[in-house]
Amino acid sequence: MTGRRRPPVRRALALALSLLIPAGLVLGFEGAGVRMTRNLLLPGIGLIDGHLVVAALALAGAIAAIVMWLAWGVDWLPIAVVAASTIAAGVLTPGASTSPSSATDLVPVAAAHEFPLVVLVVGVVAWVRNRAARLPGARHLAARRTRSMEGLSDLPRLGPVDRSRAVTICVLAGADAHERTMLSSTLQVPDVARRARLVGGWARARLAGDPFRVDHAHARAALALVGDHAEDHLARLAADAVNAPAGVPASEPTWVRPLDATLAAAALARSGSPGPGLRWSEMLAGPFALRRGHRPACWWTPLEVPIGSASVWEHTASTGIARAHGWCTDDDWPALRARCLGAAARGIASPDDERTIAAARIWLAFVDDEQAARILSRPTVRRDPLAVALDRLAGRLVTTPSLLATSTCCVSSASSASSPQDVPEPSQQDSPRHPQQDSPQDSPQEGDLVP
Amino acid sequence: MTTITTSPPTAPSAERPLLLPESPPRLGPESRRLLGRLAIVLSVWQIIAAVLIFGVGGDTATAAGTSMVFPGAGFLFVAAPILFALSLVALLIALVLWWGVSAHVAIPIVWTAAGAVAIALVDGPRWFVDRGTTWGWAVPVAYACAVATVGWMLWRVEQAYRRKLAKVPALNEYLLHADLPERITSRRALDDMDAELLRWAYAFAFQPEDGLDGLDWGEQFHGGTQLRYQLNSLTWAMSLYAANHLANAPAQITTALETMVRKHTDLRVWKYWRTLNLVGNFDPNPDPIRRDNIMFSAFLGDVINSVEAATGTEVFDQPGSLEFVWTDGRTFSYDHHSLAAAVQANFERSRLGFFPCEPGWSFTVCNVMGAQALHGHDVAHGTAQWPQIRDRWQQTLEQEYLTPDGSYAHIRSNHVGLSWDTGEVPGGHYFANGTHRFVDILPAHAERAKALDLRGAAPKMAALSSMVHDGRLDLDLPAELERHRTRRSTLLPWIKVIGGARMVGDESLVDAAIRSSAEKCATGASWPERPVDASASGLGSYMLLRWSAPLDLAHLNMRGFVAPVGPVLADTDWEAVLVTEAVSDDGESLRLSLRPAGDTAVDQIGLEFDSLVPGTTYVLEGAGAVETVVADDAGRATVTIAVGAPLHLRLTAGSAA
Helix, strand or coil: CCCCHHHHHHHHHHHHHHHHHHHHHHHHHHHHHHHHHHHCCCCHHCCCCCHHHHHHHHHHHHHHHHHHHHHHHCCCCHHHHHHHHHHHHHHCCCCCCCCCCHHHHHHHHCCCCCHHHHHHHHHHHHHHHHHHHCCHHHHHHCCHHHCCCCHHHHHHHHHHHHHHHHHHHHHHHHHHHHHHHHHHHCCCCCHHHHHHHHHHHHCCCCCCCCCCCCCHHHHHHHCCCCCCCHHHHHHHHHHHHCCCCCCCCCCCCCCHHHHHHHHHHHHHHCCCCCCCHHHHHHHHHHHCCCCCCCCCEEECCCCCCECCCCCHHHHHHHHHHHHHHHCCCCCCHHHHHHHHHHHHHHHCCCHHHHHHHHHHHHHHCCCHHHHHHHCCCCCCCCHHHHHHHHHHHHHHHHHHHHHHCCCCCCCCCCCCCCCCCCCCCCCCCHHHCCCCCCCCEEEECCCCCCC | CCCCCCCCCCCCCCCCCCCCCCCCCCCCHHHHHHEEEHHHHHHHHHHHHHHHHHCCCCCHHHHHCCCCCCCCCCHHHHHHHHHHHHHHHHHHHHHHHHHHHHCHHHHHHHHHHHHHHHHCCCCCCCCCCCCCCCCHHHHHHHHHHHHHHHHHHHHHHHHHHHHHHHHHHHHHHHHHHHCCCCCCCCCCCHHHHHHHHHHHHHHHHCCCCCCCCCCCCCCCCCCCCCHHHHHHHHHHHHHHHHHHHCCCCCCHHHHCCCHHHCCCHHHHCCCHHHHHHHHHHCCCCCCCCCCCCCCHHHHHHHHHHHHHHHCCHHHHHHHCCCCEEEECCCCEEEHHHHHHHHHHHHHHHHHHHCCCCCCCEEEEEHHHHHHHHHHHHHHCCCHHHEEEEEEEEEEEHHHHHECCCEEEEEEEEEECCCCCCCCCHHEEECCCHHHHHHHHCCCHHHHHHHHHHHHHHHHHHHHHHHHHCCCCEEECCCCEHHHHHHCEEEEHHHHHHHHHHHHHCCCHHHHHHHHHHHHHHHHCCCCCCCCECCCHHHHHHHHHHHHHCCCCCHHHHHHCCCCCCCEEEECCCCCEEEEEEEECCCCEEEEEEEEEECCCEEEEEEEEEEECCEEEEEEEEECCEEEECCCCCCCCCCEEEEEEECCCEEEEEECCC
């Protein structure tokens, strides 16, 4: 890693602030300070005595702001909402003293800052999403749009993010010139740039200029691979990657998401530069490492902390593509296997399952798992364009496992390499693993990435 | 093993059907034990109720006791008649759930919950009457309801028993002299409808592996839309086509049948079982084969038997060839052998002798299928699983399920020994069921059942037979509701006519009904729409009946696989042409019918023949064309022809080259 990162300092600073601000509020403003401190823990709670409606609005506003922050990187918004509601809690709720009677009363709020709410909101959103998906008919409703899709021909119907991802994956799978033209046209639709402009504007006040000059890894990876200005995009992507904490641009300001990061690294790797791939390999072995069968859903660059667990399909797709490049080992497959087989059993009714199935087929190019291959071959991936793109890539990798192999090799999560010198020799040719392959090579070759 | 006492082998001769026992018991030993246990539990329950009412006394105890005497009667005691009516409605729903989803605790829950609420209301407010009012007359009314209910049930059972018993002498007299018709074994001339049905079946089989288009969708517990039975019937029908009409061109239909068997492992087909197992057995294991669920395991076993007997495929004999994957990725791997072993283990584990479909409910038809599954596996693989359980199985059939007139109860509870008419079959009883109707597992019973069925069917079929003119049965039969009233179809009455005509052995009536049904019920639609007006299950039954000669399912499974003799059409462009018949009548020549698979003619197509006599000249003739080829040293030869319309060809050996 480069020497410019200073996460320990930032984290210490954040910790100190989260201790000092509540302490300062309590000590400096007594009762009002306690309410303000409580409000930091849960926005709105400091207003609950006497201003119930305002308290509810503050809580709702905080949740909305956090959702917007998580989705678009609008980090100033939750800070503003929490700060405003905290000030309101101090100003609007005079009256009964709630001064702490002893130092122990400070303990519950000592570490309070907006982060617990973030964790709570993330958890609740994920829980509600998962539970809702299991309700009778909910999957049916959720998948109603995908049901009418017919693969890549419906690529324009995907949102800008998933469309960009699908385009990148199609190019990785070896789209021909005609297809590249078609793929490029789907990126020229105004909504791709409009989203980038909206996100940049809200999150970082980037109101003018090129909306793709920083972040937006998904769209920029795609633009760097297809279109008339692909080389320009690629050059700017490479330049941005050099300064990015993760070695690849973020998806939205401050948020690095594994699939977008992998695709961005893949796009950069096609230019022949090993740097981004190496750094992303380090990220996969470090902050994005597999823990209890899951990889993080995202990584917040200011404090360099991983958050949440990636959805099954995103985990499978990002690690599958990373594995194809040689940026990670086969360790993910045992963790993913049962979930992928479950998706295969459920079929393609849900787009998430369809993507999981297709992504799992990428893994089958590298792991020797005949039973999984049989089960995963049952569903026909044909609806969701992103799933179809993943399936196409899987098909290519099954016949040519070295299709995406780069000169960058994976970094073991157990002994993370700290410099390029520590990295083992690269794999030039993966041995085929899929049982359907006709290749006589059945055992790992020298330099193979299989542990 | 216990000897059979209720149905002695009283067949006067090998040709005569088995006679009915003249003094059959009302209940078999296991049913008696189960009902005795139920009676003891209910008696203890009533004793406690009596102690509460007459011993303890007081409003609360009387409310509790009255509730125990009859479900919901406590509400009458606490002057809440509306709640009493609601509790009866809840009891009815619980009864349906008991049968429908094996909710064995539903009735006890309703009963005790009604009692608990009644107790809680003793001092509570009332509608229309003063707070705390009680109606003492509710106690005798509760006893009257209980006695009336039990008395009515006993009277119904006894009346049915005596009515059937009175028929026994006449039935035995009939059985002594019954003249059973021979089974129709001549091969029908196939027509355009057969080709359309085969085309549809191939389209179904060769859709993407996860495709179940063409089937009817609906609930999977008891309705007429269970995917499993639809798949079963279509696979059986295609097996018959393979054995009877494509024995000498097995390649395409074998692949089709293998994919259809694999479709049984689709989660949508067997997902229902986890709910039933959880509700009925309190067992969250979703494995559809391991425990109970004979309606799936045995049927699938029998389907594989048929496919193996028709095609000789050994795909499903390989370990792990049947993989059932649950939503969490758990995989339950089986094959033909382990499937049969699971069925046998369930039979051996069951105290009743028959094991359940839905938890706690053992159906005769499904257990017949279980016996067939073991018998067919024995035929295919030389095992002896059916003989190991046959005596006990037969004992259960004859002692627990048989009623005096030779019919068998459709269901019985493994927990309380009760049977009732579920409405699925007329009267809740039948003389035979399952796809083989005892023919393979208990031939003498099959003869008796056939004779008893003929008493009703023969006169009707004779009347219909007299209406056959010019090879047609010019009837306009009204559409009927299909199984479980899922839909109406005009084909269903024709299926009954064809089935009845097959039973009485009236070949001209069979042919006429088949021809007329095709003319009157054809939709003109193509895949995925059905070529005839019927549900998918109805379509399967129709194909089964059309293609049941010379081999029907029972005789196919009794025969097992026999490799084709004579020339074999080994390969061609199966997607371009539809081979509708490939049969060697004499073991030397080949009768071949084919037509374009699609709407367009095929200019040139190669037909690769195998199993020819090396060095012999063969002549392929038909439709005005003659092609001559010489078989190579490996007994192979290829002929190229054009297929513009349905062709009926004959490949015959000429002279040695």
